Amino acid sequence: MSTRIETEGSSTASTKRSYGPLAGPTRWIDDRIGLAGLAKKQMRKVFPEHWSFMLGEIALYSFVVLLLSGVFLSLWFDPSMVEVEYQGAYAPWRGVHMSTAYASSLDLSFEVRGGLLMRQIHHWAATLFLAAMLVHMLRVFFTGAYRKPRETNWLVGLALLQLGIVEGFAGYSLPDDLLSGTGLRIAEGLMRSIPVVGTYISFFVFGGEFPGSDFIPRIYVAHVLLIPGILLGLITFHMLLLVYNKHTQWPGPGRTNDNVVGYPLLPVYMAKAGGFFFVVFGVTALMGALFQINPVWAFGPYDPSKVTAGSQPDWYMGWLDGALRMMPALEFTVFDWTFSLNVFLPGVALMGLLFGVLAAYPFVEQWVTGDKREHHLLQRPRNAPTRTAFGVAGITAYGLLWISGGNDIIATTFGVDFYTITRTLRILIFVAPVLAFIVTKRICIGLQRQSAETVLHGRESGIIMRSPDGAYSERHVPLAPEAAYALTAHDRPDVAALPPATDHNGVAAPHNRVQHARARLSRFWYADDRQKPTADELEQAHAHGHDDEPAPELDSAQEFQGVNELGLPRRH
Amino acid sequence: MRALSTHRRHPLAGVLVLLLGLVAVGGLYSALAPRTAQADSAGADAELVAAGRELYLVGCASCHGLNGQGILQSKSGQYGPSLIGVGAAAVDFQVGTGRMPMASNSQQAPRKEPFYDDAETEQLAAFVATEFGPGPAIPGSEYYDIADVSEEEVTRGGEFFLTNCTACHNAVGIGGALGGGRYAPSLEGVEGVHFAEAMITGPQSMPVFSDAVISPEDKRNIYAYLNEVQTQPASGGFALGGVGPVGEGLAGWVAGIGSLVVFAVWIGKHSVRARKP
Ligand code: HEM
Numbered sequence: 081m082s083t084r085i086e087t088e089g090s091s092t093a094s095t096k097r098s099y100g101p102l103a104g105p106t107r108w109i110d111d112r113i114g115l116a117g118l119a120k121k122q123m124r125k126v127f128p129e130h131w132s133f134m135l136g137e138i139a140l141y142s143f144v145v146l147l148l149s150g151v152f153l154s155l156w157f158d159p160s161m162v163e164v165e166y167q168g169a170y171a172p173w174r175g176v177h178m179s180t181a182y183a184s185s186l187d188l189s190f191e192v193r194g195g196l197l198m199r200q201i202h203h204w205a206a207t208l209f210l211a212a213m214l215v216h217m218l219r220v221f222f223t224g225a226y227r228k229p230r231e232t233n234w235l236v237g238l239a240l241l242q243l244g245i246v247e248g249f250a251g252y253s254l255p256d257d258l259l260s261g262t263g264l265r266i267a268e269g270l271m272r273s274i275p276v277v278g279t280y281i282s283f284f285v286f287g288g289e290f291p292g293s294d295f296i297p298r299i300y301v302a303h304v305l306l307i308p309g310i311l312l313g314l315i316t317f318h319m320l321l322l323v324y325n326k327h328t329q330w331p332g333p334g335r336t337n338d339n340v341v342g343y344p345l346l347p348v349y350m351a352k353a354g355g356f357f358f359v360v361f362g363v364t365a366l367m368g369a370l371f372q373i374n375p376v377w378a379f380g381p382y383d384p385s386k387v388t389a390g391s392q393p394d395w396y397m398g399w400l401d402g403a404l405r406m407m408p409a410l411e412f413t414v415f416d417w418t419f420s421l422n423v424f425l426p427g428v429a430l431m432g433l434l435f436g437v438l439a440a441y442p443f444v445e446q447w448v449t450g451d452k453r454e455h456h457l458l459q460r461p462r463n464a465p466t467r468t469a470f471g472v473a474g475i476t477a478y479g480l481l482w483i484s485g486g487n488d489i490i491a492t493t494f495g496v497d498f499y500t501i502t503r504t505l506r507i508l509i510f511v512a513p514v515l516a517f518i519v520t521k522r523i524c525i526g527l528q529r530q531s532a533e534t535v536l537h538g539r540e541s542g543i544i545m546r547s548p549d550g551a552y553s554e555r556h557v558p559l560a561p562e563a564a565y566a567l568t569a570h571d572r573p574d575v576a577a578l579p580p581a582t583d584h585n586g587v588a589a590p591h592n593r594v595q596h597a598r599a600r601l602s603r604f605w606y607a608d609d610r611q612k613p614t615a616d617e618l619e620q621a622h623a624h625g626h627d628d629e630p631a632p633e634l635d636s637a638q639e640f641q642g643v644n645e646l647g648l649p650r651r652h
Numbered sequence: 653m654r655a656l657s658t659h660r661r662h663p664l665a666g667v668l669v670l671l672l673g674l675v676a677v678g679g680l681y682s683a684l685a686p687r688t689a690q691a692d693s694a695g696a697d698a699e700l701v702a703a704g705r706e707l708y709l710v711g712c713a714s715c716h717g718l719n720g721q722g723i724l725q726s727k728s729g730q731y732g733p734s735l736i737g738v739g740a741a742a743v744d745f746q747v748g749t750g751r752m753p754m755a756s757n758s759q760q761a762p763r764k765e766p767f768y769d770d771a772e773t774e775q776l777a778a779f780v781a782t783e784f785g786p787g788p789a790i791p792g793s794e795y796y797d798i799a800d801v802s803e804e805e806v807t808r809g810g811e812f813f814l815t816n817c818t819a820c821h822n823a824v825g826i827g828g829a830l831g832g833g834r835y836a837p838s839l840e841g842v843e844g845v846h847f848a849e850a851m852i853t854g855p856q857s858m859p860v861f862s863d864a865v866i867s868p869e870d871k872r873n874i875y876a877y878l879n880e881v882q883t884q885p886a887s888g889g890f891a892l893g894g895v896g897p898v899g900e901g902l903a904g905w906v907a908g909i910g911s912l913v914v915f916a917v918w919i920g921k922h923s924v925r926a927r928k929p
Contacts, residue, residue, distance in 0.1 A: 129920060131920035132916075134916040134919065135913070135916065137916075138909070171803060172806055172807060172810050172877060172880050172884075174803055174807060175804055175807050176807055196888055200889070207900065208912070211904055211908065212909060212912070215913070258814070356915070356916070356919060359912070360912060367904075367907065367908060371889050371890050371892055371907075372886070372887070372890060372891045374900070375887065375888060378823050378824045387819050389818065389828025389829070389836065390828050390896050390898075391896075394901065395901025395904065398897070398901060488829035489829075489895050489899075491833075491835070492835050496833070497759075498829045499832060500833075
């Protein structure tokens with residue numbers, strides 16, 4: 081009984097003994113469902129704070145916007161391929177025969193009150209949803225948040241990303257305008273490029289020859305019901321896992337691998353999150369109101385015999401389109417089968433490669449580094465130079481594919497030849513990621529050195545001292561202990577030693593080859609890092625030369641206001 | 653206005669008004685009067701041809717040759733194709749859109765401010781059509797007079813445009829890239845005659861759409877369609893350059909995610925401070 085009274089307070093209003101008008105109904109519900117006990121615990125759940133932890137929230141909120149605006153659109157959109165003669169408001173197409181789907185998209189844009197705004201909000205929200213997922217994934221990647229025990233959530237996240245892309249593509253295909261049809265044609269080409277079974281897959285998916293009249297109704301069901309349903313389920317699972325695993329945090333005073341420091345879900349975090357929801361909604365609505373997106377009326381109804389210059393997919397498919405544009409011709413026939421590797425490799429195989437690598441990465445890293453411990457503290461990107469370098473190399477390749485996807489637009493906008501762009505990109509796609517890897521790794525190691533330097537000798541004060549005998553030196557301000565802690569609160573990784581060539585009996589050890597590879601990889605991973613200063617180093621640094629300097633007037637310890645999550649002192 | 657009203661009764665006022673009226677009517681007439689087709693070069697005024705020859709020798713012969721035979725490669729690096737049989741339409745298009753005389757030896761002569769005025773263009777066209785063999789004449793207003801085109805005709809024009817032109821010029825006529833540094837230019841604001849001439853003469857990489865392929869009437873319908881599309885009110889807001897998903901993606905990332913990240917940083921900053929009394 082007592083638990084019930086307590087929970088009642090926390091579930092009706094934030095103050096405890098306020099028996100508001102809701103007390104009766106909530107008690108009635110709680111008597112029957114009894115969630116309040118659970119809720120009470122979860123309400124106090126603590127979330128750490130950092131701006132980068134809100135990137136996932138952007139994805140979440142734009143998903144909500146997608147659901148809301150999507151429901152509106154589904155009230156008017158008619159996913160039918162029945163041919164009609166358009167007699168609506170958009171004059172240039174009046175009298176043209178088109179699918180009901182396209183006609184109802186035109187009606188939505190020109191005749192339904194608020195329809196165009198909703199269409200645009202929906203499309204912008206989709207753009208933001210996928211972009212937010214991607215930056216959220218990058219934040220998880222670069223901070224090492226995917227490490228044990230969060231690998232599962234990383235995989236769930238990847239599934240969300242893939243489904244999100246499919247969902248977006250399905251939506252882009254629905255209006256049956258020239259652009260969406262062209263996109264579908266490419267998707268069909270990808271299916272057909274799968275050796276041997278491709279044609280069967282395509283016939284299966286489209287219910288016969290492309291485009292047919294089955295596909296739009298089919299993809300409509302997937303777009304409004306199937307995929308959102310799975311997304312919703314997976315997002316719930318993602319959030320439950322998040323609560324179960326707890327959120328990671330940046331190292332700092334009082335924040336260890338075994339606790340979580342932050343705000344309780346209620347009221348602080350909820351208020352903040354609620355506010356942020358409206359910010360996301362507001363930005364999406366503003367974009368929908370101000371910026372035109374996917375003007376389907378301009379493209380005309382789809383007709384497989386037509387195409388328009390500047391056909392492009394939405395940005396999240398742009399990289400694939402770019403890969404297709406970049407690929408040289410490579411097609412051959414064996415017996416009766418045509419192998420279109422020029423489509424299969426950049427289309428299907430590349431997609432598999434990207435998501436395969438992303439899914440495998442946490443496990444590969446674990447195997448190479450031999451690090452099987454749980455990690456609840458995030459890593460600064462500089463403290464994992466190899467990972468950061470891999471990430472930047474990946475971003476570089478992705479960016480080049482993007483450029484390739486927009487090669488015609490870039491060619492006309494900047495007045496360059498697009499063959500030149502394509503030829504350059506064919507080389508860069510192999511060279512640039514390697515360069516990016518090397519450069520990033522060096523930069524990270526440089527930053528590590530700088531951090532170590534700061535820990536050992538303090539921060540540069542910008543004050544130049546002249547000694548009596550005329551020598552100049554810069555005075556360093558010693559680091560406050562809190563700041564030094566934040567800078568050094570990460571593990572010192574150990575490089576795997578080469579396994580002995582023989583076991584203790586002098587017989588050649590069986591797993592040697594694998595272990596050798598691992599040891600070499602581990603060296604590649606870590607050997608160049610500047611490890612954080614040891615206690616010895618620290619002592620030496622403090623002992624040397626400081627006593628003959630006058631005590632610095634700038635007492636950093638007094639000014640010190642704590643550190644932010646990057647370990648930098650916060651000053652006011 | 654004061655000046656106008658005080659001089660209103662001046663003895664010469666009537667003459668002035670008459671003069672102004674004449675000039676206006678003359679100007680209007682020369683702007684609106686249908687151009688006479690110059691198909692039969694024999695009928696072209698010999699004076700025009702003579703004046704055209706002068707202009708040609710100075711401005712064009714260096715690239716196209718004294719007899720219009722074309723110069724494929726010369727020491728100065730300038731060259732031009734043969735003008736034999738290109739006809740008045742090609743000259744009017746090339747010179748009227750400022751493409752000729754070509755300024756620099758680039759892949760494709762870009763559209764620019766015309767170098768010659770209308771009279772000179774006419775002279776050049778007459779000269780080339782007379783001297784270098786007959787070719788397509790400058791099209792008459794039936795190719796581009798869209799004053800009384802019906803709605804069905806506009807729609808029909810749209811279908812022709814989508815079938816024949818969008819592959820290069822894009823669905824709303826903003827143009828697109830072709831290989832080798834060439835491009836299909838934007839069709840925005842192209843004058844009616846030049847629009848028709850482009851189809852008739854097929855400049856550069858553009859195919860010729862002869863009257864047998866697309867009738868004069870349908871050429872006019874295409875023009876009408878494009879005019880209609882480009883004068884439609886901009887539904888949905890700022891068009892982001894009209895380049896489609898590339899512009900949209902850029903806007904989504906820069907304006908959308910960009911501003912949201914700024915908000916996130918801002919919120920993150922503020923609640924940390926709130927913790928400290
Ligand atoms: C529907 C799309 C997604 C939504 C709505 C979403 C939402 C969230 C939210 C709100 C958080 C907690 C706050 C944060 O750390 O940002 C989170 C954490 C996480 N997400 Fe996602 N996410 C999505 C997609 C992804 C993707 C694509 C990945 C990676 C492949 C991913 C991996 C993770 C991981 C590993 C965590 C735990 C991070 C930590 O504890 O530090 N998520 N997600």
